Every structure is written in C-alpha cells, then in structure tokens.
Amino acid sequence: MRELAQLALDEAVAAGASYADARAVLDETESLSVQDQRVEGVGRQASRGVGVRVLVDGSWGFAGTARLDREAVLSAARTAVAVARASATAQRRAVRLAPVDVATGTYVTPHDTDPLDVALEDKLELLLAATAAAASVDGLTFAKASQDTWKSTKWFVSSEGADLHQTLLQIGGGVECVAVGEHEVQTRSFPNSFRGYCGTGGWEDIVALDLAAQAPRYAEEAVALLTAPELPSHTGTLVLDGSQVALQVHESVGHPLELDRVLRYEAAFAGTSWVGLDDVGRLRYGSPLVNFTLDTTTPKGMGTYGYDDEGTPAGRHPLVVDGVLCDFLTSRETAPAVSDDTRSNGTMRADSWGTIPLIRMTNIHLEPGEGTLDELLSDTGDGIYMATNRSWSIDDRRLNFQFGCEVAYEITGGRLGRLYRNPTYAGRTPQFWGSCDAIAGRDAWVVYGTPNCGKGQPTQVARVAHGAAPTRFRNVEMGVR
Amino acid sequence: MTGGSALVGRAALERLADAGLDAAADDGVAGVEVMLQRDAGGLTRVANSQVIQNVWREDLAVSVRVVTDDARVGVAGVHTDDPAAVADAARNAVAIARVSPPDPDFPGIAPAAEVGEVYVDETTVAASPDDRAAVVRALLAEVDDAWEAAGTVATGGAELGVFTSAGQAAYAPRSAAGLTVLVMGPSSSGWAEGGGRALSDVDPAAAGRRAVAKAAAGRDPVDVDAGSWAVVLEPPAVASLAAYLGYVCFNGRSFIEDRSFASGRLGETVVDPCITLVDDARSRDAVGWPVDAEGTPTRAVDLIRDGRLAGVTHDRYTARQAGTESTGHALPAPNTWGPLPLFPLFAPGGGTIDDLVGGLDRGLLVTRVHYTNVVHPKQTRLTGMTRDGTFLVEQGRVVGAVRNLRFTQSAIDALAGAEAVSAETGWGDELFGGGGRQPALRLRAFSFTSTTSFG
Incomplete structure (x- = not known):
C-alpha cells in the first residue's frame, strides 16, 4: 500500500503540484448488534484506497480511488491536479501552509487483544449475556447490545519528505434498555448512549465494561422512567454527569474553537463560530474554574494517534485557561491566520482514503476540579442531576443550545431524590460556562467517546473524545416546553 | 476530461x-x-x-x-x-x-x-x-x-x-x-x-440572486419574543420537517415496536386534510433509487393522505413481521435502523409562497432551520434553530427581519394546524436522505422556546 501512496505522490508532483501528500488506507470495521436473544446484524467491511491532495498555484485539489491498479492510482493523481487547476479559476487568495517538522515514524494504538482476532462466538456471547441480564427485569420491552471495531492502517507520504505508518484501533460496546409505554419510549444506556463506550484500545476494554453485570440496573431505571413525572419547567441549579458534560464540551467548546469554522470555511453547512480570531487572550469563555485542553496523546481517547493526516505529531495544547481563551484547533492551512509563527496543533483527520482531512476535535477535555460526585451533590443542596445524552441541538454560531438527557433526579438536601423523565435544559454558551461553579476531581474524570461527529461536505463522520467529570451550573433553564 | x-x-x-x-x-x-x-x-x-x-x-x-x-x-x-x-x-x-x-x-x-x-x-x-x-x-x-x-x-x-x-x-x-x-x-x-x-x-445565477436578496432583506434584525407563532415554512425548512417526521414516525421497525406515533393509528386523521406526504424515491423531484438494498423495487408510499395516517415503509424483515410486503425501503445490511423513508415529499397545494405569506395576519417567515434533532420520538417533538433569513410578517407583508429563534415543536401537532400548502415548490435537503422538491407550508401555531443574538 505504501508504494501506491508514493506512486500517487510522485505523479502529482510530476503533473505540477507545488505540494502534495498521499494517503493509502486500509479500513477494517466490524459491527455486531443484538436485540434480546436475536442477532440483528453481524457485518465486516474492508475498504482500501488511495487519496492524493495537491496544491497547484495555491489552490487545492483532491482525488481518491478504491481501484488500486497502477493506472487508476496515476489517474487519481492527475485528476487531483486537474481539480486544483479548476479551483484556481475561482480563487482570490493562495493557500499558504504553516511549516511542520517533517516526520517519519510509526504508531500503533496500545492494546492487548485486537477484537478482530477474537472469535465471533465469544463476542456474541458477551452481548447476548448482557441483553439476557437486562431482560430479567420485569416491564422491560427489549434490550439491545452492540460491539464495534474500527481498525485503520494508513501510510502517509508528502512531497516534503514525511513518511508515516500508523495502525489505529478504535473499539466500542454497550447495552441499551428500552421500555415502551402507550405514549412514552424510555431508554437507559450503559455506559453511554449511541452504542455505549468508545475509545482506542483492545478487546480487554470491552470485557472490562462487564455489560451483563451492569444491564439490570439500567433496565430497572428505564422501566421506572415510564411512570416518572416529566421534569417541571423551571430555572435552577443543574449538575450534569460526565458523559453529558462531554457532549456539552463537544458542541459548545470543541466545534466553535475549530479554526476553519472561525474562518467561515464551514459557513454554508455546519456554520461559523461566535468566537473571533481577535478573541485569543481576551475572551472570557467561562468561569475561572474552566480549563479546556486539546490532547491527542490521552490514553484510550478516541482522538489519540501518533500523527494527524497532515503529518503533524500528536501533542497537548491548552485552549482555555482559567476561563480565558488561549488557542484554537488548527491545521497547516489555517494556523497562519492566527500569526505568522503559529503552527498546526495537529487536528487534521479524514474519515477515509476518499476524503480530505479537516480540522476535527480529536480529544478536547474539560480539566478536572476537586472532590467526588457525592461531595459535589452534598455541596449543591437543591437542584437537578441529569445523566446520559438523548438529544442535542445548537445554533450555527454555537451559542443557543438545547440538550435532552435520558434521566434526571431531583437533588434535595444534597442527595438524589425523585426520578424525572424527558429532562431537557437550554442556554447560551458563554453564560452557561460562566455559571459553572464546581467540577468534580480526577477520580471522577472519564474520557468519553463521541462516535458520530459530522462535519464537512461531503459529510465526514469522525470519532472523537472528551474527558469530563460531573459539573455544576447555576441558573439554568430546564424542562423546556 | x-x-x-x-x-x-x-x-x-x-x-x-x-x-x-x-x-x-x-x-x-x-x-x-x-x-x-x-x-x-x-x-x-x-x-x-x-x-x-x-x-x-x-x-x-x-x-x-x-x-x-x-x-x-x-x-x-x-x-x-x-x-x-x-x-x-x-x-x-x-x-x-x-x-x-x-x-x-x-x-x-x-x-x-x-x-x-x-x-x-x-x-x-x-x-x-x-x-x-x-x-x-x-x-x-x-x-x-x-x-x-x-x-x-x-x-x-x-x-x-x-x-x-x-x-x-x-x-x-x-x-x-x-x-x-x-x-x-x-x-x-x-x-x-x-x-x-x-x-x-x-x-x-438565480440562486445567487435569491440568497443576496434574502441577506439584504435580513439586515438589522430585531428581537421578537419566543412563544407560539403562526409561520410560513419555506421549502428548505419543510424538507427538515419532512425528513425528521419520516424518521421518527414512518419507519416500519419503530412502527412494529410501538415506538412510533403511528403505531396502532393507521387510518386515523391526525393532521389537517390539506396535508399529504408521500415517500417517493423514484420521483423526478427527488434523487432516489428505483430499487432498495435487498433488490426489492422501490414503491411510492403514502405516509399521510389527506390528513390521515396512511402507511409506513418496510423492508423484507419488517414486512414479514407486519404480515405485508416490502415497500422497497431496505438499507444496506446489517441494518439496525429499520426501513427509513428517505424521500418524504409533501404534495403541493395551491398558489405561490408569496400567496401563503399574504394569508398570514401576523407571524414569521422561516427560510430554513439548522441542527434539527428529536426531543421525543413518539410525540414527534423536534427542536432546531431558524437560520439565514427569518422575517416578521404583518397583514400579509414582510415588514422586517428578526433574530433567530429555537423551535421545540411536535411535527404532528404543527401539521394539525396546517392552513395552506403552496403549489410552488423548491429544493430542500437534510443531513440524511437525498433531498427533494417541497412546497411551502403555512402553519397556525409553531412553538419557539428561545432566541439568540443574531439573524
């Protein structure tokens, strides 16, 4: 495969590219889904291809092909150059790339056992045991369990001399308990919604979830939600579990700090950002407790790798420190917009050989505070605790948001009390993070995967992650009707 | 070339x-x-x-x-x-x-x-x-x-x-x-x-002129209060409504599992009789296939006919469970989503979009919506933001631009208050599905639950 990438690179340069890079990628995926004791689907996919990205006269071109014969790869390279020449006819400013330390090397996701090497029967047995355990709960309508593996082996070469080989292993698994009533459908998911846990690692991480042991508690909660009251509409104190904080970070911090959004590259689709280039060092993003970090080295993080898809090495970069903005998520093309000295912080990823790399969230964390969840609740007095995302929506500048969660509990006298169903909350980004007055500590801090982040045209789906702990916000609108 | x-x-x-x-x-x-x-x-x-x-x-x-x-x-x-x-x-x-x-x-x-x-x-x-x-x-x-x-x-x-x-x-x-x-x-x-x-x-060229005209008319937007407003939804906004309604309400799998608003209700009149919604992948006004991923020919399926819940889409699996035939809506295997209607198109009615606006005493004209998502599937309750052109209408005329608003609204309830459907259609697309031509809709009541600071 590496030879094919080199072939494409050489042809692109020969055809006139002033810069070119090529990725040869083999993506192997496996998806297992069961509902109760029925296997809903077992599927394996393999996708191989070569993508070549070129700059000609300061304009981009890209072509990708799944045909791996020599002529098809050469043709793709020439097509990329032709595409770039067409781009130049509607170009105002030439693209300028920030320098990068040219890298050569390899990276493999740390893991013990590749799930693709585990017998299919063993994987199905684990899932069927989880749904059987859930089904033991009276009143549950059905339970689903799933396990996913995404293995990407890629070779990257560039006209600057980069030569990289990476094998990234991403895994997921979880159980979903569904209770159906006359006018209600209630779901409780473990350990997270949208197919559960996800991260980089191996089969051992799926086994460690112990889905069968956890499932009954979540099944019981799903059944109880059918008869729980709706969360009343009110404004008050809200404590979010770490998984919901993770999605809050995703939507209201990660996306608006993508520099391509700030520069309006995504304006016609995902939107722009409420944050401007001049806000660095000045904008108060949240309360002084709030620290956000980009870290592509976080163990088990879905966005952890050796190098991004432009060849920039992984690293750790603060984005917001003590509540004040200090950086964006950048690429080689966008970094010079910040300053002539700014370099990419390595967030460019493509979701296949056939798509171009875009700025993606990788791992964006809310840094932990202090104490346990129990201590946080005890300190809260009265409020609402919400857990596990159910729905999400935010405007095209990432200001006005509304989230729904699977479950809420009243906090009364510092303890969890009555159960509520269909909880929602809403707010605006800077006011919401400005109202943050407590974050639980390192022991409660978990890296949560988000496997379905859409961006770009043609739309790409990225798997990213956010470290977060239970967090408290004041004066929040809840129970949106 | x-x-x-x-x-x-x-x-x-x-x-x-x-x-x-x-x-x-x-x-x-x-x-x-x-x-x-x-x-x-x-x-x-x-x-x-x-x-x-x-x-x-x-x-x-x-x-x-x-x-x-x-x-x-x-x-x-x-x-x-x-x-x-x-x-x-x-x-x-x-x-x-x-x-x-x-x-x-x-x-x-x-x-x-x-x-x-x-x-x-x-x-x-x-x-x-x-x-x-x-x-x-x-x-x-x-x-x-x-x-x-x-x-x-x-x-x-x-x-x-x-x-x-x-x-x-x-x-x-x-x-x-x-x-x-x-x-x-x-x-x-x-x-x-x-x-x-x-x-x-x-x-x-026409699209460029239209977008410029919208932006020009949208200058200096003002705040309006959240709450229930009469609205005219233009085709791109209607496309979002259609796509999400199709997803939560007319999927044969959620229908069988009693997770859909339509479960047990086929034949009931649930929205205004001016509403007909048909999933038709083969239409010249959409970009679907004539065959599904299992090889079954794709049929046009009446989802809502004259206000009445008329049908849901099936693949071979859900059709067997329901005791009927596949409608040709299978997604590629292994499919855990069920058979989705990807090209739900509202049937055109009468008049132009301007005619619909002309019939609005006081309300909002919505060009498109952004980041729609499902709040409550069985109640067809959705949320999302208006975007790129939201206007105040008084006595049938656009009188100015307003800042964007968030809606939180049951799609079925909104269509129950449908007053008019235009004959004029325009292209609309959503994140999933393939897009198609939709009419505009005038709805008596649409619930906006919050505002934002830009137009």
Missing part, C-alpha cells in the same frame, strides 16, 4: 456479483445477495467568496449477505473492483453466518422482480471540475463585494446493483447535482439551494 466520470454499466457490476454468488454457492448456503454501489463524482466548496476545497472520488462498495439452511445470516463487505476480493468477502460472509445464531424470522433473499428506471442525465454524470467551476463563477458573479459567499456545487453519477441467488438481477444508474449558496453580511445572511437529477436543474 480528467475528473469527469462515466457509468461502468450493468455488465461490470454483474461480473463482480457473479464472483460473490459463485463463491458463496460453493460453500453450500441457502441464499446469497450481492449488493454493489459505485459512486463517482466531485464536490466544489466555496467560502470567503472563493473555492476552498475541491474533491473528486470514485468508489465501488460491495456487500455480500448469505443465509444458511438453518437461517443463520452473515454479511461481509469490501470496496473493490476485483472479483477475487468479492469472492473472499462472500466466503467471509459464510464464515460469519456459520457461527451466528439462527434467526427464524429472516424473510429470505429477494426474488426476481422488475425494477423501473429513474431519469439519468449523462452530462451530469460526466461533469468535470471545470464544469463545476463554471457554476461557481456564475454564482459568484451575482454576489458583489458587499457580501461574502459560501456554498457547494456537487455533481456525480452512481450505480446500484443487487443480484441474488433467488433470481433478482437489478441494476439502476442514477445522476445527481446539488447547489447551495449562503450569502453573509455584517448583520444578516441569506440562503438558496437547488438540486435534482441533472446539473441543468440548478440555476446558479
């Missing part, structure tokens, strides 16, 4: 399918289905009034599903044009099936059935990067320097083949083109979009 494309044709797909069918048959399975989808096309992306991304890609995805004599099912896929790789995928599918538990409800592989055709435009299939660049230049010519433009131009062709051991041998080509334009100024933005089965279905 480098970067254009041509269809590879039925024989090329059938040759690959035969490799999968033969390999699986050699392993002694009871049924085999080989689905092949070839896509080739380009997308040119504009931002800051210039081309910022420009991509071309060709791909051929092959998926083999097998079922054994004792109803064990396996699926394996590969992206290739190599028959040997397809044969390997078939053998993988057999290996997966052999260790999977039996599924006694599996309905079997699709039999032979005649598949209709959809309109294919060869010029659109073969469109080159230069052709897309010409469209971009025509669009940008309408946007003077007072404004900033963004958007996309996409062209391409695709082919779908489904070949089964039960005798189905379906092949269908398709062409598609799309255009979006966002025009931004200091205090406002405007939107236009177009699409269809041919590049000639889009008019870049």
